[in-house]
Amino acid sequence: LRKNVEDFTGPRERSDLGFITFDITADILNGKNGLQTLIFDWNVKQLFLYLSAEYSTKNNALNQVVLWDKIMLRGDNPRLFLKDMKSKYFFFDDGNGLKGNRNVTLTLSWNVVPNAGILPLVTGSGHVSVPFPDTYETTKSY
Amino acid sequence: STALLFFSGSMEPAFHRGDLLFLTNRIEDPIRVGEIVVFRIEGREIPIVHRVLKIHEKQNGDIKFLTKGDNNAVDDRGLYKRGQHWLEKKDVVGRARGFVPYIGIVTILMNDYPKFKYAVLFLLGLFVLVHRE
Numbered sequence: 001l002r003k004n005v006e007d008f009t010g011p012r013e014r015s016d017l018g019f020i021t022f023d024i025t026a027d028i029l030n031g032k033n034g035l036q037t038l039i040f041d042w043n044v045k046q047l048f049l050y051l052s053a054e055y056s057t058k059n060n061a062l063n064q065v066v067l068w069d070k071i072m073l074r075g076d077n078p079r080l081f082l083k084d085m086k087s088k089y090f091f092f093d094d095g096n097g098l099k100g101n102r103n104v105t106l107t108l109s110w111n112v113v114p115n116a117g118i119l120p121l122v123t124g125s126g127h128v129s130v131p132f133p134d135t136y137e138t139t140k141s142y
Numbered sequence: 143s144t145a146l147l148f149f150s151g152s153m154e155p156a157f158h159r160g161d162l163l164f165l166t167n168r169i170e171d172p173i174r175v176g177e178i179v180v181f182r183i184e185g186r187e188i189p190i191v192h193r194v195l196k197i198h199e200k201q202n203g204d205i206k207f208l209t210k211g212d213n214n215a216v217d218d219r220g221l222y223k224r225g226q227h228w229l230e231k232k233d234v235v236g237r238a239r240g241f242v243p244y245i246g247i248v249t250i251l252m253n254d255y256p257k258f259k260y261a262v263l264f265l266l267g268l269f270v271l272v273h274r275e
Contacts (some may be wrong), residue, residue, distance in 0.1 A: 046155060048212060050194070052175045061201040064175040070213065071155065089217070094198040094206075109176055111193075113156045117238040121176050 015050040016098035018091040018132060020067060021084055024051065026124065039112075040074045040106060047072040048111040049080075051087075053130070055104040057097025065091055067106070101132040145238060146180065148191060152211030153178075162244040163191065165236030173197060173207055173231070181209065184223050189235050192218060198228075200227040206230055 028047065039047065048067040057063060067087035072078065079139045091098075098104070109125040148161045157163065172193055173179065175194050192209040195217055199205040199219045206228035210217040219227060252259040 037223060048156060048176075050176055059200075060198040062197070062199040064197045066175050066195045069212075073155070089195065111156075111176055111178070114240075116242045119178065121174075 016093040016096050018053075018098045018104075020052070020053070020069075020087055020106075020130060021092065022082075022087075022106070023045045024080045024086065024108065026126075028072070028079040028080070028110065028124070038127065039078050043114045043117060044112055045074055045115050046113045047078075048113060050110070051106060051108050053104050053106050054092065055097070055101055057093060057095060057101065059097055063093065063097070065089070071081060073108075085118070098132045099136065100126040100132065100134040102129075104130045104132060106130060146189070146236075148190070148241075152213050153191060156212055156239060158243065162242045164211050164240045164242075167234070167236040169231070172246045173205055173234070174200075174272050175177075179205045179209065179234055180236045180238060181233045182235055183221060183233070184226075190218070190221065191238060204230075211222055232260060236255070249263070252271075 003134060028039045028049070029039070046073055048069065049133045050065050050066045052066045054062070068085060069088065072079075103106070105127050106129075107127040110122055112120050112122060144165050144167075146163050146165060147165055148157050148163050149159050151159065163180075173194060175197055177194050178191060179194055180189050180191045190209075190211075190212075192211045194207050195210045196208040197205055198207070207230075208219065208228060222229070248262070252262060
């Protein structure tokens with residue numbers, strides 16, 4: 001699982017707004033019992049995939065923001081090969097905690113939606129740390 | 143734990159109208175992005191079942207979070223009370239842990255077992271008669 005990102009922060013009103021561009025290359029597998037098997041078994045209807053950023057700031061001990069999500073239906077190829085993706089949702093911080101934040105971690109996770117039964121949330125192995133710069137960009141277009 | 147009958151289209155294609163959702167409401171369970179929570183907006187009776195999109199949690203455990211229906215184009219801020227930008231732990235009624243496609247099963251049974259279909263129709267008929275005002 002690999003993600004590559006490029007980023008800068010821009011001031012919006014009074015909260016930091018982060019911009020991240022990313023690539024995702026992933027194989028979604030079922031890692032139960034240490035064996036890797038097909039994720040789409042007879043009782044898996046769909047996967048709700050989401051890329052989330054997790055970080056700490058002065059204001060908040062834990063922040064999690066979903067940047068991008070995708071629904072993968074049974075029958076779809078459980079592989080992702082995405083390049084130059086922009087985040088689907090605005091990456092606002094609750095304050096100014098993105099500026100100079102060196103430890104923003106991006107993780108890919110998914111909610112397994114069965115035909116019937118339990119709804120587990122699974123976190124993919126592999127994550128990427130994204131450092132935000134110390135200065136704001138004021139003119140870059142996104 | 144409780145069960146709730148789901149009647150909205152905002153979480154398709156995961157859940158459909160008529161699905162039966164099973165919830166837990168353990169207060170110790172942390173609220174994290176990706177989870178499906180059932181919450182109530184102050185002043186409204188009908189709970190909403192959507193996914194957590196953003197959380198900001200303080201050291202002491204105080205948390206504020208934002209939700210969105212999978213099938214909706216925008217997040218739920220427009221649904222919250224006027225002036226309310228976030229949900230808090232107190233708004234949470236439960237967490238969706240599992241579900242059964244309720245209507246689906248009934249329809250399948252009705253198709254495969256005609257006797258079952260007649261029984262259902264008969265019972266429905268009785269129900270209507272008994273509740274006629």
